Amino acid sequence: MYTIKRVAELTGIGLSTLRAWERRYGVVSPARSEGSYRLYSDADVRALAIMASLVHDGWTASEAAAETLARTAGDARSAYVGSGPSDEVEAPAGLEELLAAAQGLDGPTVSALLARSLGRGDFADVASQWLMPILAGVGDAWADGRLSAAGEHLVSYAVQRQLAGLYEAAIRSTTGPVVVFGLPSGARHELGLLAFSVAARQAGITTAYLGADLPSHDWEVAVSGLQAGGAVLSVPRPADVVSAQEVIDQLGRSESGVVVAIGGRHQDDVTGALRLGHDLATGVALLRDGLVRGRGGKPGH
Template identity: 40%
Template sequence: MYTVKHAAAMTGISPATLRMWERRYDVVVPGRSPSGYRVYDEAAVRRLSAMRALVEAGWSPRLAAEQVKSGTTGGSTPTDSVDGPSGELGDHEALVRVAEGFDGARLAAVLDEAFGRGTFEEVVDGWLMPALHALGDAWHRGTVSVAGEHFVSATVNRRLAGVLDALPVPSGAPRVIVGLARGSRHELGVLAFAAMLRRVGIDVVYVGGDLPPESWVVALNGDQPDAVVIGVPSSDDIAAVRDTVASLRAAYPDIAVHLGGRHQDHVGVEGSRPLGHQLGPAARDLAAQLIG
C-alpha cells in the first residue's frame, strides 16, 4: 500500500491532480491507513498510470477515466486480452509471438497494453527486459529470425527514444553521459535507463552504441559530467568496456564510471561501479547519490 506521496511519485502525477481525479472521476477508491490517511494498492497505481498515459496521448480526463474504469485502454482493446498475461505486467513471450508476423499494429498494441499496466520503471523491469531476453533466447534457438528480432527491437527502440525525447531536460541538474562501448549495439537497456534518469531529474546525455574509448574521452570534454554510465549487455562487450573505463580514468581520474547490463559484474576494473540489475532502483539510487 502506498501513500498519496508515494503513489504520485510512482505514477508521475502530482498529488493535487491525483486527488482531483479521485474526487471528480472516481478512477480509484483509496483505502485508509489506521491513522486515516489515504493509501493506494498496486491496482490503483496501475489505473492511475493508465489514465495518465491516455491523457498524455490527448484524451480528455473524463473519457480517459471512463476508459480505465471500463477495464480497457488503447482504444477498445481489453487490458488483459493482448496475448494473455502470465503475470501482473504481461506475458514475457508476447514479443516472441509477434516477431515473425511483422504486424506493426499488433506489436504497438502489445506495447501499449504493457505500458498501461504500471509505471515506466515497473514495466521496463517487470516485463520489457524479461520479454526482450526471451526474444533473444528465441533468436539463439533459431525459432525467431534475425529479421523478426530486428523488427521488434527497432520498434521498442523508437518507443523508448520517444519517452526520452518527450521529457524536459532539467536545468542545473547533475549531468550523466550514458551509452555503450566500441562494438556494442544492444541499446535498449541503456536507452531505457537514460529515460529513467531523466524522469528522476538528471540531465542525461545519451550517446548511443558503438562508441570507441577515444570518443568517450572526447564526449567528456568541456563541461565534465558528474558521472558516466556504460552498458555491458553481452559477454562480448566486456573487453571493450574495460578499455573504455581505463581510457576514461586515465584522462579524468576523478570521474565516476558506473556499469549496467547483464555482464556488469564481470568487468572488474578498478574505478568502475556496478549499478545492479534492476533499472528503476538503479536510476533512483544514482540520482540520490548525485543530487544528495
C-alpha cells in the first residue's frame, strides 16, 4: 500500500489533483488507515498513471476518467479503435508475439506480423475480427503495464503504415459518387476510420481520404470541390461528439445532397447521419445502400 505522498512521487500527479480526481471522478477509492490516511493499492497507482497519461495526451479530465474506468474494469474497447460494445472474448491469435516484439521495440518484426495477418482472407473480415481486437489487446497491455508507451506507439504507427499501403494498393474506382473520409476537428485517432476506408475502397466505392482533425468548413469545401455523394466521419472519443455533430449539421444545411455516415465508438451520440455500426463489412454494405438511396444511382462495383 502507498501513501498519497508516495503515489504523487510515483505518478507525478500533484496532491490536490489526486484528491480532486478521487472526489470528482471516482477513478480510485483508496483504503484508509486507522488514522484516516489514504492508502493506495498497486491497482490504484496503475489507474492514476493511465489517467495522467491520457490527460497529458490532450484528453479532458472527465473523458480520461471515463476511459480509465473502462480500461481498469476490463473493458477491451479502445478509444482510438472506435469499436463498439462487446463481450469479453479470447485473446486474438498472435497477440503475445506482437506484444513481445513491441516491448522489444522490434519494428521490423511488428510490421512483418501485421502484414502476414492482414494478408489472410478478406480484409474487412480480418480487420473486424483480428485487427481491432489486436489493437484493443495492445491498449490493455499498455494499461496493465505489460507494454511501454513506446511499444504501444510503435504498434499504432506500424498499423497506420500497413493500412495506408493497403489503401493505396486497392484498385481505385472511377465510377459512382465520391465519398470523402475524415475525422472532425480535434479528432486524431484515425486507425478505425482508415481501416474502414480501405474496406470501402476494396469494395469498389470511390474514396477520398482526408485524414484527421478536419474543420467543419473544410468538410463543406471538400464535399463541394469533389462533388461528393457521401461523407464518412468517425467519433472515437466523447470529446469528438460536438465537432462531429457540427460537421453533420453543416453538411445537412448545404444543398449538396451528400449522404453523411458516421462510425466509431461514440457514433450513437450524434444525430442526423447514417450509423455504420462496428463491423466493417456491414458498414460498407450500409454505406453503399445509403448512397444508392441518397443519390438514386449505383456506387462503383
